[in-house]
Amino acid sequence: MEEKFLLNNDDRERESATFLESSRRSQAIWADLPKNPQKYRVLTGERPTGPLHIGHLFGTLSNRVKIQELGATTFIVIADYQVLTDRDSADAVGTNVHEVILDYLAAGLDPENGRTFFFSHSHVPELNQLLLPFMNLVTTAELDRNPTVKEEIRAAGLKQVNALMYTYPIHQAADILFCKGNVVPVGRDQLPHLELTRKIARRFNDRFSPENPVFPVPDALLSDIPLVLGTDGQKMSKSRGNTIMIRMTPEETAKVLKGAKTDADRNITYDPVNRPEVANLLRLISICTGEAPEAVAAAIGDGGGGRLKAALTEALNAYLAPMRERRARHAKDPGYVKDVLRRGVARAREEAVATLEQVRKAMNMDHGLH
Incomplete structure (x- = not known):
């Protein structure tokens, strides 16, 4: 494996500093969220690699339900494109999307409340179109330094790294910013991804729309739930x-x-x-x-x-x-699950179309067509 994909002391020092600052902001959000839920728009999600386990439930799902019950609008991305980063085949993706949504519904996420929306990457083309301007705002050196990507590459045992894996943090930025997400529930290991999203939001605003920022700079919402080990004493997987x-x-x-x-x-x-x-x-x-x-x-x-x-x-x-x-x-009602996804995709596309129009206008690329 190339040396640039191995973790080093500088990575760890940057990660530690990011965690401390993110923790401070997260605590302030947790204190304010029950009082002002309308201020917050949450983006969270899952790679559809199969049904979910209790590590997901106690580590992330229960937190997402809590945020929903506090009244915040929540967009949940089923990241089907990102399954391709470390898998040769997408044969089971359709089934797995269905299974993940069933687990979300089981945990208590409610698409009937008017605030919770499920959507899949592959059905929101406007979201993915944000990758082009966003990629222009990030250097290859910054992608090389991302410790989360390095760890994912190491854990997957990849000998060659495809461009989708390499640009994974930029794709996550598009996931978050297309709907103007300003809060992202994450674990400590995902903070480097979010930090790059924050940079992309600031750089876009500064370069293209300094007087009227297009994107919020999102914050992490950290959970104090400890790591759930598997039945063998290792990380549940x-x-x-x-x-x-x-x-x-x-x-x-x-x-x-x-x-x-x-x-x-x-x-x-x-x-x-x-x-x-x-x-x-x-x-x-x-x-x-x-x-x-x-x-x-x-x-x-x-x-x-x-x-x-x-x-x-x-x-x-x-x-x-x-x-x-x-x-x-x-x-027992697969039609309902499909309807939940269909409605969520429709809402996500509304958000993405509006955001993309703002992006084109800010970049002087609307050409009078909108």
Whole structure:
């Protein structure tokens, strides 16, 4: 792999500084969002690589539902084009788009509230047309330095990097800015992408429309939910086969959790540093029940891994039951899922057309045609 795609100390120092400043702005937004939800327009989304698991649910989906319930307008991109960055085939993309939307509906995102819209990349051509002016605002050196892309390239084991992967952060900027998104719920690992979006917004405004800025400069909305580990103690990932899927039956969930990794100490304690696998299962129970992980551990006592897994199975199945019921209900009506996507695409295109007209005008490229 080329040296420029490896992480270095400068990358890490920049990432740390970005995180501290982003955290400060995120805390201010969380404080203001319940009071002034109309000020915020949220862009978030998912690559449709298959059905979602509880890592997605607790790490991102629950946060998106919370933002929706606070009253903010939310656009959810199903990033089907971006599946092609590290996969040779798009054979399952159509099915996966359907599955992802079912999981979103199950989690509580509501396209009937007039504020939540689902759309796919491939059906909003005006969004993708923003790539050309945006690419003109970014240097290849800036793309070389992006630590998130470097990590994705390393994790995928890519020997050659296609241009779509290389320009992934610019595509994300188009996702965010086409609808004038000013808030983006992200994890720490996605902050370098968002930082480039912020640069693109500022550069476009400064170069083409300094008196009347076209784009907002978006901020991150960070979550304090810890990383959810898989059943093997590693990061939960479909590629590792260590996931608990939202759509699983209670019996399937119980079977998977029986194989979850713990340790040899029968006395259950909450010790994230020295007992990360046990701590992960205790945190999951805590998320489901609202009880502190230390209290959960004390109740299990010397019951060992078996009692811990049984407690988690019961808590997780109870927590997921209403979501699974909603998912099963919507799965019986594929026409509804298609309608949700169709309506969301129509709204996204309205936004994208209006934004693209503003962009053309700012760049003196409307030629009197609009």
